[in-house]
Amino acid sequence: MTGTVPLLRARRRAVDVSLSLRSLVGADADVLADRDFRLLLLASLISPMGASVVSPIVESLAGPYGVSATEVALLLSAFTAPGIVCIPLSGVLADRYGRKPVLAGGLALFGLAGLGLALTTDFRVALALRLLQGVGYTGIGPILITATGDLFSGARESAAQGVRFTAVGASLTVFPFLSGVLVAFAWQFPFLLYAAALPVAVVVAVRFTEPADLGGDSDTDDDDASGGVRALLALARQPRVAATLLGRAAPGFLWFAFLTYNSIVVVRLLGGTPGAAGALVAVASVTSAVATTQVGRLTARFGRTLPTFASLVVGAVGLAGLALAPSVPAALAAGIPVGAGFSVALTLYRSAITGLASDDLRGGLVSLGESIGRVGSTGAPIAMGAVVTLLTAPLGYAGAVRAVSLVVAAGVVVVGGVLLVVGEQGAGTGAATDATAGDD
Secondary structure, eight states: OTTHHHHHHHHHHHHHHHHHHHHHHOGGGGGGGOHHHHHHHHHHTTTTHHHHTTGGGHHHHHHHHTSOHHHHTHHHHHHHHHHHHHHHHHHHHHHHHOHHHHHHHHHHHHHHHHHHGGGOOOHHHHHHHHHHHHHHHTTTHHHHHHHHHHHOOHHHHHHHHHHHHHHHHHHHHHHHHHHHHHTTTOTTGGGGGGGGHHHHHHHHHHHOOOOTTSOOOHHHHHHHHHHHHHHHHHHHHSHHHHHHHHHTHHHHHHHHHHHHHHHIIIIIITOOOHHHHHHHHHHHHHHHHHHGGGHHHHHHHHTTHHHHHHHHHHHHHHHHHHHHOSSHHHHHHHHHHHHHHHHHHHHHHHHHHHTTSOHHHHHHHHHHHHHHHHHHHHHHHHHHHHHHHHHHHHHHHHHHHHHHHHHHHHHHHHHHHHHHHHHHHHHTTTOSOOTTTTOO
16 A cells, blocks of 8 residues: 555656646647657757857857857858758668667767867867767757657647757757856866767667668668659659748748857847856747747647748847847847747748658658758858958948848748748649648
8 A cells, every 4th residue: 555655646746747748738748658759859958959059159269269259150050061961861861771870870979079179279170070060960850850750740740849849949948058157167168068969879779769661671772762862852843842941941040140149249249248148049948948839739720831930020030139139138038039930930840841741751851851951050150251241341340240130030031931922832733742731
């Protein structure tokens, strides 16, 4: 009898947690009961660290590396650039050899290359290590999205992607703040945070269960490889699919514009500290974590198009607010709409892409979408830096940063809106799977 009481209390606590999650996420909160999905959530805590650890300390790294803050921002582009080429490859490898080896290997490379950053003051070596870290990431983020699509479908898949992004948001809440605090003790200390990827790689390698329908006879795979590539390219050329893939770059461009210049705005323009810059990213990330819990409900009620456009508008308003912020508290407040808009838009795009392909093409299509997203993420620091440099003479550095940020905010809304309209028109052709099918 004495052993029964603790068991009943444990069950009651589990029921209370389940009810709390259901009230937050909706009817599909039971996706958390899947063990493999919980492992994906663990890996999702690592996936955003590539940018979030570096973003708050851009201004602080200029001295150790002997370059300008604008040049330090190239560490963000160096991280995202490999994805343009390598993410499609990781998708093909994951479809052919399985999700687990690609995910575990990506986590290990990501962690080791990140730790290497603490061992050099040569900016060229740092850029090379960030490139390697970016290669590692291509085996993490896209595989997490694909594996979630393997486990669930319809509204449950949308809810699962939202819950997974909530884990991403939780990571973004902790690690940027820690990075901003640690850099005050030594510039190398923030890079030690990347060690967290290594034990997660081991857990995934040991515990994750590969989907039963992956793999197969290698001879058959060789025969079908070219046909699979042709089928993927044919799918990607369909109007709705192409518009969705291109639209995937919009939230990434918005987010990396924020990550690139939040430290510069807070520290240089507003006189704040690196810790305050880390707190700004944390504020945006808390909002991201909360907002993505509602993605399942949003898609069930409104579909994907309207919430996607609304989230782009909200994120753009936040970026504009950061650009025009007169004080550090105002900048912190701007992080709320940036985080909410970016996370919801990104989750909806990713969920839409997973629903546009059959199982045998899902990994490839998701990876193609992530590769295009990387074009936006990589292009933001480079393009904005170039334009800021051009405008610094006539407007001053502060004016140039603010003007370029405002233009980016407006451009994301306009381009994103046009692509959503094209995607909706393409849906009428019946050529692609309805991304909202099964939401009801």
